[in-house]
Amino acid sequence: MILECRNVSKKFGGLVAVNNVTFQLKEKEILGLVGPNGSGKTTLINLISGFLPLNSGTITFLSQSLNGLRQDQIAKIGIRRTFQIPRPFPSMSVKENVLAGLIFANPKYYAGTKETSEWINYILDFTGLYEKREILAEKLTVPDRKRLEIARALVSKPRILLLDEAMAGLNPKETEEAIQLVMRIREKEGISMIVVEHVMRVIMNLSDRIIVLHHGEKIFDGLPKEIAKSQLVIDAYLGKRYESKATD
Amino acid sequence: MTSVILNGILIGGVYALLALGLVMIYGVMRIVNLGHGPLVALAGYITFSICSLLKVDPMILLPLNGVLFYGLGILVYKTLFKPVISKSRIVTLILTMGLGYIIQSLILIVWGADYRSILTPYSSRSITVAGIPVSFMRTILFLLAFFIIVLMYIVLNRTKIGKAMLACSQNLEGAKIVGINVDKVFEFTNGISFAVVGIAGTMIAMIIVLYPTVGDLFTLKSFCINVLGGLGSVIGIPIGGIILGLAESISSIFLPVMWNNGVAFLILVLVLLVRPTGFFGRPENL
Amino acid sequence: MKIVNLNSKIRRAFLWLVLLVLYLIPLKTKEYILSIFISSLIYTGVAVAWDIIGLSGKTSFGHAAFFGIGAYTSMILSANGVNLLLALIVGGLVSAFFALIVGIPFLRLRGPYFAIGTLGLANIVYILTLVLNKWTGGAAGFALPKSVFIGRGFFFYYTLILTIVILVTLIHYWICHTKLGIALKAIHDDEDAASSVGVNTIFYELGAFGISAFLTGILGAFYALYLTYISPSNVFSSSISIGAVAMAVFGGVGTTIGPLIGGMFLSLLSEILRSYVSSNFSLLLYGIAIVGTMLFLPGGLISITFGRTSKRKNQEGVNNDTRV
């Protein structure tokens, strides 16, 4: 067990975005986080990554509490996230982006050393961005931006990777590539992941375990194949499935 | 004490009038107009010339200057702002600074460096409110500021173009998507803002002495007020203005007068440290 | 990569040549040329120093505060017989110290709020200088004996300011090519994303702010010791702050040469205009020059010479460092 959220809650004014959610993430596990829009998936990611402060509850990483840590500190201890709408550094080249992703989280890598650039090139190759390494990030296509986000996170050898809709807005082919990438990451790097997704198909064949959020509350926590059996989920979520598919 | 507070509020209104021309340019177009002060001064000089030529009351020129500066606003938008509006904000910043220099030199060339004032029979009259002598002109300016603010508010919330402006100010991309002609909106915004500057300048010119660099003073004050109230917030302006006015007035009771500027800026800074986007400002994401 | 290395070799050689020429200028020219260079270099130096915090996308309108603090510190020190170099450095240190204190709250501000906030800061310092007239002499200003200037003369001051500005430039360049530079660039692009990759934003911004203030302070100190008389309204005037921004943007922000070129260009331009064009029109032309450049070269002057390639060059510069 690498990450644990206990009774995590977050309020925005009156609105309760995440309500008393408790779950665990095991080593090398891919945890699917699903739920309709506004069910608090992204908020949960923001809480874990330290992008937002908690209202109550505790988040512990390898028995170390993350409460009150800044985003950059959490990134340093090995929890990295991607953004729903990719946010690479536009005025930097792909390579610089990845470099930036590495040197601040892993102080043992210095800009300019041989091993640094070799490692960066490996990641670029791994994520299929090597050819585009000199291009400015602002010039990249959406799928490439999403890849770059993953590469930027991956390069720092995180223990946990938080993928916030890394596949939203991709066409089926791109989605397939992305899935392959995530799979490769798990196999090669052995990183635990929390994957937020709309698209059930993706989640179903990606996740080892699935958590369903609804109005900020956890209504399901189990294996993908069990999910169809859960009445709660069917009521709350599957009804929206086709709709959400349509939007994809 | 009461007289001090009263004056603080009135001068606050004057400051607000001074600052109003900036609020929409920033709110809608995200342009920080460093040429603001010189523009106000220009309006003043124009008023001065017409008044001394035609021997008419400056008040009559309010609409004229309004229209004149509306035109100027359109012109400036089309020639200067439009090409750089998409560029980084700092570019427009320096551009407007250059614009300020140009206006200043034009004032020097056309009117020379002499001091100019617009004197009317009622210039430095005062009315007595509850036994306290109160500047007549400042009262007028205060009311005018109030009037313009109400007008802006109505335009923004009741009219179609106003709603379009709000849309642009909140989410430009969104506004484009829903089919708002952003260019037209910007044009109108700039026109209106300049018109307000023209009107403000006409009035301000009656309570100060005009000289070519007088605008710098206006720019500084206007920006403090805008930031204090929250950039792009119409409601923030009077709040910012009055706070600044009161700060200057009240502080000078207890402290050496020289400090009142310092106190004003201190308040500005403190407000920013508590509310990094002023009173009514939306969070900037830069 | 080899080509780039060759390029950079040539570039380096060229730079050495330029430096040599700059230091030899006094041997061939009259002092009035030096005096023009001295003043231009002072303001250019401020522009480059300003751009160090500018790299993070923060637009400071308050650098006059650091300039003035440096100026007054050095004045007070030299009035008490502290030697020049020490006065300069302490001037810078005091500014830096001040910057580090105010930086913690101020750097939370973003965009125009930071700009106007720092502007307000400069004005507060200005008022304080007037108020603390026991030490600063208040509005009466602060004077050093005329011998301070006459004893040294232009050659001395030119060499000194040239060296200072070169150091400022080197520091700027060095920052651009270190972790700090990458951090600032990241913050400039997207503050949240930056912290999501582990950049401690406030730490790096504070560092940049401090260095920027330190160098600005030194330049202010030089300014004071050069003129031998300063008054608050003069060293804290917003024209110093805004001037720095204008020069940096005019040349091209976020690059080392940008502010350098912009600063020298604008200073010399105004110098020439004022000496050879009737005054009203000189101001007009100055304004037109700025507006024109912003309209047609929003990237600043450097976008003429380097343009698109400048960006790639920079990246290859970084790549060099990551490779070799």
Place this chain on the structure above:
Amino acid sequence: MKKALVMLLVVALLAGAFGFAPARAGNIVIQMTIGSTKAYVNSKEVILDQPPVIENGRTLVPFRFIGEAIGAKIDWDPVKKAVSYILEDTKIILIIGSTTAFVNGVATRLDVAPKILSGRTMVPVRFISETIGAKVDWDSKTRMVTVTVSVKEKAPVKIGAAIALTGKYATSGQYYKMAWDLAVDEINSEGGINGRKIQLILIDDQSNPTNTANAYTKLIQENGVIATFGPFTTDCTVPAANIVEKFKVPMLSAGSATAALYQRGYKYYFGVFPPTDAYIPPIMETFNSLKDEVKTIAISYESTDWGKELSSKLKDAFTNAGFKVVVCEERENGGMDYTPLLTKIKSLAPDAYLDAGHTTDEILLARQSKEIKFNPKIWYGGLTADYNFLKNIGAKDAEGVMGSIAYSSNAHTQGNRQFVDAFKKRYNVDDVEYHAGIAYAAAQVLFDALKRAGNNLSPEAIRNAIAQTDMETVIGRVKFDNTGKNMYSFMPLVQIQNGKYEVISPSTVATAHIEFPKPAWGR
């Protein structure tokens, strides 16, 4: 000197009705007829006490006449019986009765020797003329000799200054330019300095000290000015003074009233602008005469070196004289709203209010005093005596306001009338601003010094000439002490009475009696 006069004559004649005058400007045409005592210099008749004669083919003329006519320095040595002419670099010596003449020491042969006719030395005109490069024509019909001396322009005397023509202080700066331009044109129309025109080079420094420093270095080194006027404000004056001191070029400042400047031990810096201590005596004279009515005094001052200095001197003077200074407030320089200050002072109800500030602020202070009905018995604004104050506030509101003034257009100082008229005429303004007056005085002093320095226009010589100045100017007598300060600095106290500035103190020059107490605003 003579040459200058001749030149002037030429100009006068060309301008005058003598339309037929053949001479071109810059030329001296001497016409004389054999046997006639009537000769003409640039067609102006001159009566000779001995007519020209012909001695074996050569015309002889009185040596003094021709010498003066060509503008040479002439000398007569009775012992050697020798006459000599010195014209620029040529020296001619002729000995009576000898056919050997000496041109710059070189012996030269003459066809005919100089001789004495009825006590007048007669010399061969052609020889003299041709030696100094003049043209000689002989008209056999009219028996007239025409000598044409072409006078070449001398290099101008260059002086320079940096002054604020744009930027914060452009308003004051322009008056300096106006006055100096006028003064220069005047002196040049009078033939300049020893026949050399004055050329004034002005550079706009935008009141930025580094610009000022550059400007003066450039003026001295590139333009080669031999004397300078000072810039405006102390901020700019100190660096400027440093530089003229370094290059040993004299500076005549009209731009800084700070007394502290004179303690910096400058050798080449001289100032005609009355320093702050000059304000005090006239003010005290008035206040002492009002001791019974005026007891409490409030002072405010702009936050500049000048304002600070003046106010502190006022405060000391008043306290020593037994007045009670209730408050001495520093205030912003060039602000918008002084009501807080005035309200504060009003609440202390002082008998007299004095502000040490400049015109724009005084205007606002007066207006806002009126607005809050602040009516002390004495309302003094440092430089309200600048006619811009009156112009921008109107006679009605200005009634009774007091101020000090370094220069007044209706002062009965020497040459003031002409200056005022010339100034008004040239710039078509209704009055002369005081900065212009002081600037003009500076020009008067400098030009006088240049004249006294004579042909040796070395900066050192000019500096000494300035140091020895003791003359009447439009701002009164000017004589410098060893710090370069005008020891006759004079700052009368004036009051606006029915729309005119009346000097009320010192009594020696008073033009009117004080109007006390000051009437309420707008009465």
